[in-house]
Amino acid sequence: MVSCALPAVHANTIEKSTGKKSTSTIEITAKTGKTNLVGPDFPATNVWGFNGRVPGTPIRLNQGQMLSAMVHNELDVPTAVHWHGIRLPNAMDGVAGLTQPPIQPGESFHYQFTPPDSGTFWYHSHVNAYEQIGRGLYGPLIIEEKTPPVADRDLVWMIDDWRLNNDASIIEDFGAGHDKSHAGRIGNVPTVNGRFRDVVKVRTGERIRLRLINASNARNFALSFGELVPSVIAIDGQAVQPYVANEPVVVGAAGRVDLMLDMTGDPSSIMPVVDGFYREKFDLVKFVYEEKPLRDSPLETSIDLAPSDIPEPDLKNAIAHTVTMAGGAMGGLQRAKFNGEWMALREIAQQGYVWALNDVVGNKLDMPPLIDVQKGKSIRLMMVNDTAFPHPMHLHGHHMKLLSIDGQPLPEPRWVDSPLLMPKQTMELAFVADNPGNWLFHCHILEHHAAGLGSLVRIT
Ligand code: C2O
Numbered sequence: 001m002v003s004c005a006l007p008a009v010h011a012n013t014i015e016k017s018t019g020k021k022s023t024s025t026i027e028i029t030a031k032t033g034k035t036n037l038v039g040p041d042f043p044a045t046n047v048w049g050f051n052g053r054v055p056g057t058p059i060r061l062n063q064g065q066m067l068s069a070m071v072h073n074e075l076d077v078p079t080a081v082h083w084h085g086i087r088l089p090n091a092m093d094g095v096a097g098l099t100q101p102p103i104q105p106g107e108s109f110h111y112q113f114t115p116p117d118s119g120t121f122w123y124h125s126h127v128n129a130y131e132q133i134g135r136g137l138y139g140p141l142i143i144e145e146k147t148p149p150v151a152d153r154d155l156v157w158m159i160d161d162w163r164l165n166n167d168a169s170i171i172e173d174f175g176a177g178h179d180k181s182h183a184g185r186i187g188n189v190p191t192v193n194g195r196f197r198d199v200v201k202v203r204t205g206e207r208i209r210l211r212l213i214n215a216s217n218a219r220n221f222a223l224s225f226g227e228l229v230p231s232v233i234a235i236d237g238q239a240v241q242p243y244v245a246n247e248p249v250v251v252g253a254a255g256r257v258d259l260m261l262d263m264t265g266d267p268s269s270i271m272p273v274v275d276g277f278y279r280e281k282f283d284l285v286k287f288v289y290e291e292k293p294l295r296d297s298p299l300e301t302s303i304d305l306a307p308s309d310i311p312e313p314d315l316k317n318a319i320a321h322t323v324t325m326a327g328g329a330m331g332g333l334q335r336a337k338f339n340g341e342w343m344a345l346r347e348i349a350q351q352g353y354v355w356a357l358n359d360v361v362g363n364k365l366d367m368p369p370l371i372d373v374q375k376g377k378s379i380r381l382m383m384v385n386d387t388a389f390p391h392p393m394h395l396h397g398h399h400m401k402l403l404s405i406d407g408q409p410l411p412e413p414r415w416v417d418s419p420l421l422m423p424k425q426t427m428e429l430a431f432v433a434d435n436p437g438n439w440l441f442h443c444h445i446l447e448h449h450a451a452g453l454g455s456l457v458r459i460t
């Protein structure tokens with residue numbers, strides 16, 4: 001009975017075998033497409049996607065393999081592709097207006113670099129991001145370890161959150177003032193790999209490596225897996241000492257978490273994965289167990305990933321900076337520097353900006369950098385969220401070691417590229433400024449970035 005009511009599953013799960021492995025150039029075309037996000041009872045949604053799909057074509061490479069991608073723009077507007085979380089040459093970072101000119105309609109751009117680290121990453125538009133990512137211009141980028149831990153399947157869940165009308169069309173109020181000053185563009189239809197409330201078929205005893213990627217404009221997730229006991233094996237693509245997630249697994253906007261999941265439910269049972277980050281809980285997807293178990297007891301092989309080979313910051317000689325996020329609704333910020341001038345926030349808000357980093361509104365790409373440092377120096381950052389909203393802060397081109405949260409040192413400091421700072425939280429991070437260039441450092445709630453919550457780190 002139950003099984004005949006189920007929609008097909010596999011189209012939604014991006015499996016190993018569908019990824020690209022060759023060193024040849026991948027063709028990626030930014031263009032419009034149509035996809036059924038909500039289900040058979042609703043019309044398909046007009047989206048923008050890489051190769052017309054949402055998520056865009058998954059890219060899978062082996063560690064050490066070169067990524068060569070020819071990006072064509074068949075949209076009516078300029079675009080560019082940023083490779084989120086990859087340590088790469090600045091000229092390949094895909095920030096139009098900073099690291100390259102925008103790719104104009106009808107034009108192409110060749111990206112070529114060799115990602116040094118294995119892990120779970122993603123690529124997305126970096127032009128007018130709140131609209132272009134909001135319409136679907138993103139895809140998974142997986143760099144495989146030389147010796148990955150044993151798993152029966154390696155699944156990618158690219159999680160998004162759409163704001164749709166009743167006919168499943170996109171509500172086109174991108175960059176709305178209220179979203180900028182509050183929690184960002186929170187939608188009404190959360191999807192996994194472009195499907196609302198999808199079903200993932202599993203088997204009792206199966207071990208699944210689950211790569212969570214949050215491609216939402218603004219929504220953060222905190223996922224509960226019922227009676228399953230997920231082990232966290234990587235955060236923001238980088239290996240961690242595996243630990244059991246006793247609490248919901250938090251994936252902030254732009255963040256990634258790799259889990260190892262042993263499917264211990266009974267054959268033929270159904271188990272929802274529930275989000276509870278905000279007040280209202282909802283089922284994101286459902287695991288549906290097949291009748292036949294795969295094995296009687298879980299695998300006992302190691303789930304450790306090889307540690308990342310990222311230069312360790314020299315904490316003793318590090319240059320210290322404090323970076324304070326301020327502004328937004330209920331933030332209490334009165335004045336800030338706008339184009340070099342102190343102004344009342346009320347006046348700045350009239351121009352569409354409401355946030356500041358260290359009292360400076362990040363309204364341009366050619367603004368003076370927040371941090372200007374010589375190549376090779378270590379930086380120690382005290383990040384302070386002095387606002388009423390969570391902010392996932394992303395530094396391009398680097399990973400930062402998270403040392404402490406609210407003054408409590410982490411027993412196992414770990415690498416991050418998009419740490420989520422909760423309201424009033426502080427985090428201490430450190431990194432080696434080893435990659436020359438102009439690197440964006442911004443909140444990945446895309447409406448916050450567009451409203452001033454961003455700056456630059458310049459390394460020369
Ligand atoms: Cu995910 Cu500025 O990027």
Ligand code: CU
Nearest residue numbers: 391443445448
């Ligand atoms: Cu933010």
